[in-house]
Amino acid sequence: MRVALFVTCLADTFFPGTGRAVVELLERLGCDVDFPMAQTCCGQLHGNTGYRQHAVSLARRHKGIFAGYDAVVVPSGSCAAQVREMHPGMVGDTHGAMAGAMVAPTYELSEFLVDALGLTDVGAYFPHRVTYHPTCHSLRLLQVGDKPLRLLRAVRGLELVDLPGAEECCGFGGTFAIKNAEVSTAMLADKMRCVQDTGAEVVTAGDSSCLMHIGGGLSRLRAGVAPVHLAEILASTEEAPWAPAA
Amino acid sequence: MGTGGVTWLGTPAFPEAARAALSDTQLRANLHKATSTIRGKRAGAVAELPDWERLRRAGEAIKDDVLAQLDGYLEQLEAAVTARGGVVHWARDADEANAIVLRLAREAGTDEVVKVKSLATDEIELNEALAAGGVPAVETDLAELIVQLGRDRPSHLLVPAIHRNRAEIRDLFRREMPDAPADLSDEPRALAEAARAHLRRKFLSARVAVSGANFAVADTGSIVVVESEGNGRMCLTLPQTLITVMGVEKLVPSWRDLEVFLQLLPRSSTAERMNPYTSIWTGVTPGDGPREFHLVLLDNGRTDTLADAVGRQALRCIRCSACLNVCPVYERTGGQAYGSVYPGPIGAILSPQLLGDFHDEQAASLPYASSLCGACFEVCPVRIDIPEVLVHLRGKAVEAKGSRSPEALAMSALGWVMAGPRRFEAAQRLGGLAGAVGGGTIHRLPWPGSKWTAARDAPAPAREPFRAWWRRTRG
Incomplete structure (x- = not known):
């Protein structure tokens, strides 16, 4: 299967380890992974802040770049939702040069593993106590359900602990975290309390953005809980175990 | 600007108003307790119905049909109400509606009106207009009475005094209710009894009542008010004159459509299978209830909202407040930070549209008062895609701000x-x-x-x- 990785502008720039983990994981599972170098951003930041014109041009770019693959895999529920749920309304199917181009289905990582590859056990090893935060867009826009949890339960050595109030937003919300920083922080405070109550050493999620938010708060508190993207847990093996970034 | 009601004059933009609310520890504790309780109950009440999703879709479809043919349904309603002895008035904005109600109250020769809880009349600031015209209004819903006695602002669609706890209410009653017992305790039962005794005297002497409407049935001309306390039933049946102020979008086409909404509303709103009191009346009935019935149909920005293909879905709203109760932003800021009688996620899309001015800094800040988590859309009984409308309205706010910000x-x-x-x-x-x-x-x-x-x-x-x-x- 010829798979294109849409790494997201955020992971590309700030969390390259997440992108590397997706590549290593998918190659280990026998996929032919490509990274179209022309990719930049799906336009979600612009779109959700009210800058639709910019969002539409970025959506058009994106569609052209990812045409022609069997599947597109994104390690982000919210960017996957932007491409799958928002782009069709923005790009339309009648616009200019892109009309009629084959559009590959876009999958969030856990969807791709469980739905497209039919796997829950990906042969991972991660000997840590972990709690999982279901990010809002993977939960409510993509409706990934318990796919990430099924993947985590099959990881050897991993002790999974339920996160209280799991389905409540961490307060990130893109520019919301800046425009309404105080409310965002109040939401984050409750999320961090719930994470810390689990006694987990690692909090995981399918979105680098929400992890950047939760992790940024935990780091400020010196809480001793590491934010680790789901891809990095699933890429970790006994031979090449996950190690905290230096 | 607050000229058409809808948003309150002098409220700062949302981030600033929220900052003040966030540091009110009593407010935070009250809200957290109240919203987390009702959230759990609502989920239970909804889970009882195997066809909830179909009910939601039916509610959405009926409301969309109403909005698509609003002019026709309104004329049908006017004809039906008139045929049954009611009088229909049309009000373009808050000022027109307030003037109509004040004139009718004066014509009825009263110096005070009793009121059933009504968001439409709060939206147009009817109480203030009536008081200025020398005909003060008495709120008879317990929470509205608490807000009125405290010269406060509402903070929730259904429970406008949700930001107050019972100790605060006891102190308020002792201070502001002349007939409250001197040794009033903060037991909910004692507080309700004090309000009951106070209001009973008002009901028995009132000549004019003012209400809103939850629904109006276009083909029969029937008006529906659902409530929990029975104060509405008293207001709707005892006075000689009844004046109902209703937003033009509150219509359903026919009687049988109520079947859908009378399931959707109580479960979403109070987590009840059925609300305690449902009052339905059609025009006037000699010898039974009010002798005069006036229906004021209020536009106040609704037809402008209707013109927006994305934003118009906000007009499906049946004011259940489920979106407030699940909203993580609302839970932390409370309703007053939204600067409008319509707080929470629905307020963030409804208030700026009704006001219709994205150059107003406060109104333009409301669509940003959300992390777009989507919990509101998930619970909305008429499937208003609130995040979609929020993003759409952010676009209007950006447009108003210009390309050089x-x-x-x-x-x-x-x-x-x-x-x-x-x-x-x-x-x-x-x-x-x-x-x-x-x-x-x-x-x-x-x-x-x-x-x-x-x-x-x-x-x-x-x-x-x-x-x-x-x-x-x-x-």
Whole structure:
């Protein structure tokens, strides 16, 4: 299967380890992974802040770049939702040069593993106590359900602990975290309390953005809980175990 | 601006109003307790119905049909109400509606009106207009009475005094209710009894009542009010004159459509299978109930809202308040921070549309009062895609702000960077250099990044971005 990785502008720039983990994981599972170098951003930041014109041009770019693959895999529920749920309304199917181009289905990582590859056990090893935060867009826009949890339960050595109030937003919300920083922080405070109550050493999620938010708060508190993207847990093996970034 | 009601004069933009609310520990505790309780109950009440999703879709479809043919249904309603002895009045805005009600109250020769809880009349600030005209209104819903006695503002659609706890209410009653017992306790039963005794005297002497409407049935001309306390039933049956103020979107086409909404509303609103009191009346009935019935049909920005293909779905709202109760923003700020009688997620899309002025800083801030988590859409009984409308209205706010605002310039710059991989990579290299100087974690950023780093650390751009790794290892 010829798979294109849409790494997201955020992971590309700030969390390259997440992108590397997706590549290593998918190659280990026998996929032919490509990274179209022309990719930049799906336009979600612009779109959700009210800058639709910019969002539409970025959506058009994106569609052209990812045409022609069997599947597109994104390690982000919210960017996957932007491409799958928002782009069709923005790009339309009648616009200019892109009309009629084959559009590959876009999958969030856990969807791709469980739905497209039919796997829950990906042969991972991660000997840590972990709690999982279901990010809002993977939960409510993509409706990934318990796919990430099924993947985590099959990881050897991993002790999974339920996160209280799991389905409540961490307060990130893109520019919301800046425009309404105080409310965002109040939401984050409750999320961090719930994470810390689990006694987990690692909090995981399918979105680098929400992890950047939760992790940024935990780091400020010196809480001793590491934010680790789901891809990095699933890429970790006994031979090449996950190690905290230096 | 507050000229058409809808938003309150002098309320600061949402971030500022929210800041004040967040530091009110009593408010935070009251709200957390109240919303988490009702959230759990609602989920239970909804889970009892196997066809909830179909009911939601039916509610959506009926309301969309009403909105698509509103003019026809309104004329049908007017004809039906008139045929049954009611009088229909049309009000373009708050001022017209208030003038009509004041004139009718004066004509009825009363010096006081009793009121059933009504958001439409709060929206147009009818109480203030009536008081200015010498005919004060008495709120008879317990929570509305608490707000009125405290010269306060409502903070929730259904429970406008949700921000007050029982100790605060006891103190208020002792202070403001002349007939309250001197030894009044803060037991809910005692508080309700004190309000009951106070209101009973008002009901028995009132000549005119003012209500809102939950639904109006176009083909029969029937008006529906659902409530929990029975105060509505008293107001709707005892006085000689009944004046109902209703937003033009409150219609359903026919009687049988009520079947859908009388299931959707109580379960979403109070988590009850059926609300305690449902009053339905059609015009006037000699010898039974009010002798005069007036229906004031209120526009106040609704037809303008209807003209917006994305935004118009806000007019499906049946004011259940489920979206408030699940909203993580509302739970932390309370309703007053939204500066309108319509708070929470629905308020964030309804108030600015009814006001219709995105140059108003407060109104334009409301669509941003959300993390777009989507919990509101999930519970909405008429499937209003609130996040979709929020984003749509952010577009209008951006348009009003113009292309030269600092934010617009930053967004244009970012859009330019993202328009080509070379530019993007050059920006990454620049960021990586800066990151290499500062190390992996940033504790302090200049404005506007300072808003982030006030409470959270930020990652530095990676020294080797993903695309550089890809080129090095696979390229």
